[in-house]
Amino acid sequence: MAGKSYRDQVVIVTGASSGIGWETARAFARRGAVVVSVARREDRLERLTGELRAHAPGCSHLCGDLGSQAFAEHVVRDTVARHGRLDVLVNNAGISKHKHVFHLSGEEAEQVTRVNFLSAVWTTLAAIPPMLTRGGGAIVNVSSFAAKVVPPREAVYAGTKAAMNAFTEGLWSDLRGSGIHAAIVLPGPIDTDIWKKLDESPAYAGPLYPPGIVVDAIFEAIERRRFEITVPRRSVPLVAARVLRLIAPGMLRLGMRRMDPVPETLIEQARARARSSGS
Numbered sequence: 001m002a003g004k005s006y007r008d009q010v011v012i013v014t015g016a017s018s019g020i021g022w023e024t025a026r027a028f029a030r031r032g033a034v035v036v037s038v039a040r041r042e043d044r045l046e047r048l049t050g051e052l053r054a055h056a057p058g059c060s061h062l063c064g065d066l067g068s069q070a071f072a073e074h075v076v077r078d079t080v081a082r083h084g085r086l087d088v089l090v091n092n093a094g095i096s097k098h099k100h101v102f103h104l105s106g107e108e109a110e111q112v113t114r115v116n117f118l119s120a121v122w123t124t125l126a127a128i129p130p131m132l133t134r135g136g137g138a139i140v141n142v143s144s145f146a147a148k149v150v151p152p153r154e155a156v157y158a159g160t161k162a163a164m165n166a167f168t169e170g171l172w173s174d175l176r177g178s179g180i181h182a183a184i185v186l187p188g189p190i191d192t193d194i195w196k197k198l199d200e201s202p203a204y205a206g207p208l209y210p211p212g213i214v215v216d217a218i219f220e221a222i223e224r225r226r227f228e229i230t231v232p233r234r235s236v237p238l239v240a241a242r243v244l245r246l247i248a249p250g251m252l253r254l255g256m257r258r259m260d261p262v263p264e265t266l267i268e269q270a271r272a273r274a275r276s277s278g279s
């Protein structure tokens with residue numbers, strides 16, 4: 001077993017039915033943690049739990065929609081009721097919304113906000129009391145590099161992740177002295193199914209990195225009490241974008257806009273729709 005042992009610690013991983021969450025749940029179980037995996041697809045969670053129990057027999061899953069406050073809070077309360085403690089909460093569940101702002105509806109914006117941001121707030125607020133009771137814990141929020149450098153067609157997705165960053169920063173301050181550590185991990189492009197669920201084609205055609213780099217960052221954030229980790233660490237475009245954001249944010253915005261220029265026809269179609277709707 002490589003890395004620090006989490007034997008008998010209780011860990012919730014949201015969005016565990018695929019991608020980053022799937023690998024995170026497996027990694028914690030391999031280190032001995034009792035993992036509660038959360039997502040909507042029950043068949044996948046059943047398969048995952050079957051595998052995790054070979055490492056930690058207490059592993060289980062909860063199936064439901066984290067866009068519902070009642071379910072998000074239930075996840076934490078049920079876990080604590082069954083296991084008597086909660087040591088680590090990984091808020092990883094998320095959905096993409098790669099869609100030009102001309103095509104976005106208010107309902108879609110609300111759904112992404114509920115799943116990507118509010119679910120993490122709801123689970124966190126429910127997790128703080130049991131963590132306080134036991135003297136500590138860790139809350140790791142899986143955000144996105146898109147929160148720092150916003151790609152075209154991701155205004156709402158990036159907005160939810162930027163909200164998550166600000167929330168986590170505030171948590172980090174408010175939790176000082178409590179023994180609870182709050183952290184964010186900002187993944188760049190990671191090779192998961194999320195890329196198959198985009199509403200519109202992405203302009204990005206660069207490399208996709210393995211989910212394991214995010215899992216390593218989650219462990220590092222917990223074990224070394226790091227607040228913010230961006231992965232991959234040594235990607236030249238990501239480092240260049242971060243530097244540009246600091247010294248020439250206007251240039252960075254122009255660069256992002258050029259990545260996926262808005263065709264004239266798209267504006268004309270949106271204008272025609274606006275006129276015909278009487279706006």
Ligand SMILES: NC(=O)c1ccc[n+]([C@@H]2O[C@H](COP(=O)([O-])OP(=O)(O)OC[C@H]3O[C@@H](n4cnc5c(N)ncnc54)[C@H](OP(=O)(O)O)[C@@H]3O)[C@@H](O)[C@H]2O)c1
Pocket residue numbers: 014015016017018019020021038039040041042064065066067092093094095096115142143144145146186187188189190191192193194195
């Ligand atoms: N892959 C990337 O390039 C990348 C980059 C930056 C950030 N991220 C972030 O990383 C996190 C994990 O994404 P991923 O790349 O691993 O994508 P993924 O394979 O699509 O996984 C998303 C997970 O979230 C769960 N989920 C979605 N909506 C849910 C809901 N309403 N209730 C409960 N669970 C829900 C999904 O399960 P069900 O469908 O079964 O519910 C799935 O387990 C997300 O927050 C994403 O924004 C990913």
